Amino acid sequence: MAFSYLDIIGWTEFRKGHGVSMARYTCSFLISINFEYLQPLLLDLLQDCDLDIQYCTSDYILAREIPGKVSFSKLVKVEVFIDKSTATETESRMSIVIKNEELPLHVDNHCRQTFEYVKETIERSRHWHLIESLAG
Template identity: 70%
Template structure:
C-alpha cells in the first residue's frame, strides 16, 4: 500500500479552513465524500484509474492546539497500489495536493513537513 503524509501550519482561522479545503479538493478533481469540522475524506472518481490505484485523501485538522492566527493540519494520501516505483500514481496525487495546499490563496503557509 502506498501512503504519503504531510503536516502543515497555516495562518488561517480554523472556522474558515474546512470550507476552503473542501473547495481545494474539488478543484483537484477529488470527490469529497465526508467531512466534519476537523476531518475531511475525499477520493478520486471511479473510472479515472484502475481500482487499485484509486487514491484516498484524509485531512485532519488539529483543533486541540490552535490559536487565532495559526492552524495545524495533516494529510494522509494512500491507495492499494504497491509503491514499486518512486513516481507512482499515489505519489503524483500527493505532490499535486500538497502543492495546491502550499500555494492556496485562502491562507498563508507557515510550515510544511512531508513525512
C-alpha cells in the same frame, strides 16, 4: 490472468497480516488562517483537485479520487486531519494522509503524483499563508 474476488480478499488479508505496504504519503502543515475558515476552503480545494468528498466533520475530511481515470487499485483516498486543540485565532495545523491500494513499486507512482499535486495546491493556496510544511 484474471483474479477472482476471493483472490483479492485473500491478498488483502495476507497484506494486513504480513505488513505489506501499500502506497501512503503524509504531510503536516502550519498555516495562517482561523480554524473556522479552514474546513470550507479545504473542501473547495479538494474538489478543485478532482476529488469527491465522502465524509466531513469540523476536524476531518475524507475525499476519494473519482473513478474512471485509473484502475481501482490506484484510486487515491485523501484524509485531512485538522488539529482543533492547537488552533488559534491566526494559525491552524492540519495533516494529510494520501493512500491507495497500489504497491509502490516505482518512486513516481500514481499515489505519489496525486500526493505531490494536493500538497503543492495546499502550499500555494491564496487563501492562507503557509508557515510550515513537513512531509513524512
